[in-house]
Amino acid sequence: MRSAAEPSNAALGRSSDLLDQVDYRLAQTPEEKEKIYNLRYRAYLREGAVQPSADQRVTDQYDDLCNSWTFGVHLFGELYSSVRISVLTSEWRQSCSNEAFGEILNPRLDRGEVIIDPARFVADPDKAKRFPELPYVTLRLAYMACEYFNADVGLAIVRAEHQAFYRRVFLHETIAEPRFFPGLLKPVGLMAANFPAMRDKVFERYPMMRSTAFERRMLFERGAEHQPLPANVVVSPSESTSLVPQSCRIGS
Template identity: 45%
Template structure:
C-alpha cells in the first residue's frame, strides 16, 4: 500500500497481534434508525459538545438528515460491553447518491458516479473520551467497520472527510490520497478535506500489514446484510480470517 514504512516489521507484527487479541473483547452493534435515542447518538453529542463543535440541545443526541437515508449504516463499538466509539457510513451509488461527502464535494464525486464508480462514505466517527485514553488503538478497532464494508459492498473507493490534523493517519494506514480541497463539512464548525482510498489497489496491502481488519463473510453478512432492525452485538472474526489466509498461503 502507499502507507509509510516507518514502523519496523517486527514492531508492526506485535501491534497487529495485540489488536487481534484485543478484538476478543470487542463487539459491533448495528443501530436501528427507528431508535431515535440510541446511546450511539448520545455518544456523538457528548463527543462534539466536548470540543464545542455543536450547540446544546435538550435531548442530548446528535442526529441529522443523513441518518434517515436508506443507504445509511450506523454502528456502535463495544469493549467489555461498554460503548466506546461509533461509526456511520453510506453506500453511495447512482441509485442512492446522497451522503455527507456528496453534499460537500458534489463537483468532485458526481463524475465518479457518472462513470459507475461506487464508494463508501464513512463519517460520524466519535469516541468516548475515557475510552480514547484507555485504548489508543480505538481508531483501528472502529474503522475496521469501514474496511469490512469495502469488502461487502461492490465499491471502488472508500472516501474520508478528514480533519487536517488526522490526514497523516489515513495516508499511512489506508494509502489514501487527496481528492478534494478543504471545505466546511455538514453542520460542524471545523474544515474537512476529502481523501480517497482505491479499494482494489490497497485491499491486500492493508490486510497483510493490518490483519485485524480482516473478516469472514459470515461476520460481514450479519453486520451489513441483515434487516435494519438487527441490533445484536457481533463478535469479530479477524482471528479466524487470518488463520484461513495463512493456511491458504501455506497450501
C-alpha cells in the first residue's frame, strides 16, 4: 500500500513533464543570492525553524565556498525552491553537515570518499502547494551532482518527521540521530545513501532523476580555469575534469 507521502504514478509522470518547465539557475549575482536567502527565511519562518528577524534572510559561511553550488529552481520564470549542493572530498571538507556531524563524515573523507551534501532545501511556502512534485524536481540536483562528481555517498540533513519520506523514496538510511544545529530551532539528523549501490534502484523507480552529461556539465562546471579534481574523482571524458575555480585553489 502506497503511503500518502509517496507520489502516485500520475504524479511521477507529471514530474517528468514538469522538467520541461524547470530552469535550474546557479545563484551568482548578489540579487540572485538575496532572493534565495529571503526564500530560505520565509520557508523556515513558516515552519517555525527560525526566529523572526528584521533582515529577513538566512545565509551562512558555506554559501560562497568553492565547493558549494546554490541553485534556484524556477518554474514559469518564478523562483519556487532552492538547494545548496556541497561537494566534500579529503581536501574540501567544509559544509554544514560536516560541521554538525564531523565525527561521522571525516573518517569517510580520510578514506578518500566523495560525498555530496545537499542542504538548505527550501520551497516557497506560498507556491509549493501548486506542485507537490517540487521536492523531486529540486532534489534531482543532488542526483546530478552525485553522477557528475562520481560520489560514493549522498547525504540528507533532515528533521525527524521527514526521515521516513527520505528512507522510503530515496532509500536513505539514518546514520546519526537529530541534534541541534546553529541557527535552527529544530534538530536535524543525518541520513545517507550509498550512491553506486542505490543509483539504479532510484532511477528505475523515478526515471525523472536521470540526466545527461551535458546537463550536468552545464550546471556544475565553473569558469574557464579550474582546480583539478582530487585523484579519487573519476569522470567520463564527456564530463568536466575540474571541481572549483583556479582562484579558489587550496593554498591560494
